[in-house]
Amino acid sequence: MELGSITLTKEQVLRKCIAILGIRGSGKSNTAKVMSQELMREGIPLVIVDPDGEYRDLNAVTFDKFNVDPEELVNLLMIGKSLILDVNEWNEEVFKFLTEFFNYLWEVSKVYRRDMFILLEEAHEFIPQGERSPLSDVLVRIALRGRKRGLGMILVSQRSAKVNKDVLTQSEIYFLHKVVHPVDMKVYKEILPLKTKDFDKEVKSMSTGEAIFYKDGEFTKVWIRKFDEITLPSNPGNGQGEGVEI
Numbered sequence: 001m002e003l004g005s006i007t008l009t010k011e012q013v014l015r016k017c018i019a020i021l022g023i024r025g026s027g028k029s030n031t032a033k034v035m036s037q038e039l040m041r042e043g044i045p046l047v048i049v050d051p052d053g054e055y056r057d058l059n060a061v062t063f064d065k066f067n068v069d070p071e072e073l074v075n076l077l078m079i080g081k082s083l084i085l086d087v088n089e090w091n092e093e094v095f096k097f098l099t100e101f102f103n104y105l106w107e108v109s110k111v112y113r114r115d116m117f118i119l120l121e122e123a124h125e126f127i128p129q130g131e132r133s134p135l136s137d138v139l140v141r142i143a144l145r146g147r148k149r150g151l152g153m154i155l156v157s158q159r160s161a162k163v164n165k166d167v168l169t170q171s172e173i174y175f176l177h178k179v180v181h182p183v184d185m186k187v188y189k190e191i192l193p194l195k196t197k198d199f200d201k202e203v204k205s206m207s208t209g210e211a212i213f214y215k216d217g218e219f220t221k222v223w224i225r226k227f228d229e230i231t232l233p234s235n236p237g238n239g240q241g242e243g244v245e246i
């Protein structure tokens with residue numbers, strides 16, 4: 001999966017929890033979209049919970065009405081179709097639908113264990129720190145225990161301090177885009193094991209598309225290509241990428 005200055009293999013990301021953080025306009029959604037597209041190219045379906053309609057240009061089946069049977073949508077995922085749940089209109093019906101959908105996905109995954117990803121855009125809305133709901137309960141369970149069932153999660157948020165701490169601190173891969181506020185900077189410092197002297201300055205001065213990539217105790221600065229710009233041909237199937245190029 002070629003994402004820009006960094007290349008990851010499918011095996012490096014599958015079944016992991018990946019956090020993409022940063023202020024508005026820092027390039028988070030772009031990073032998430034590039035990654036989603038690459039996963040789809042590799043035959044890994046995603047279900048994208050998209051409150052802002054930002055993912056519609058991905059090749060996925062979009063739903064914005066939720067008078068549908070959640071089981072039917074889970075079945076689509078199980079046969080490899082990616083889904084966008086456009087939850088722009090947030091109400092009881094949507095909440096109920098998402099809760100049923102993810103609970104059913106959790107149950108079905110126990111049997112089928114198909115590799116897939118759940119992408120939560122504005123993750124703090126769905127798994128907030130310090131608040132519980134039937135929806136956040138199932139999503140937190142998926143994030144923390146989904147690995148054995150093939151389930152990975154991608155969290156995107158501009159409010160890192162407001163995302164469920166257990167999930168955020170137990171994520172395995174991070175893309176930390178620009179932040180400026182001390183509250184967000186504090187979260188980054190909790191995530192990263194060691195900081196350089198000029199850490200704050202470096203994080204504040206990152207441009208759109210730049211991020212600190214952190215995985216397995218090592219971090220490095222990367223840039224992510226713009227979504228849908230010309231990329232090297234992907235190589236679906238063999239999954240033998242070059243590893244992390246840093």
Ligand SMILES: Nc1ncnc2c1ncn2[C@@H]1O[C@H](COP(=O)(O)OP(=O)(O)OP(=O)(O)O)[C@@H](O)[C@H]1O
Binds near residue numbers: 024025026029158223
């Ligand atoms: N890697 C990149 N290279 C060039 N332009 C980029 C890159 N990433 C994002 N952009 C552009 O910057 C703008 C903001 O990007 P994006 O929507 O991804 O930011 P964001 O952090 O998700 O912001 P928001 O929280 O408002 O959704 C967009 O116009 C996008 O096309």
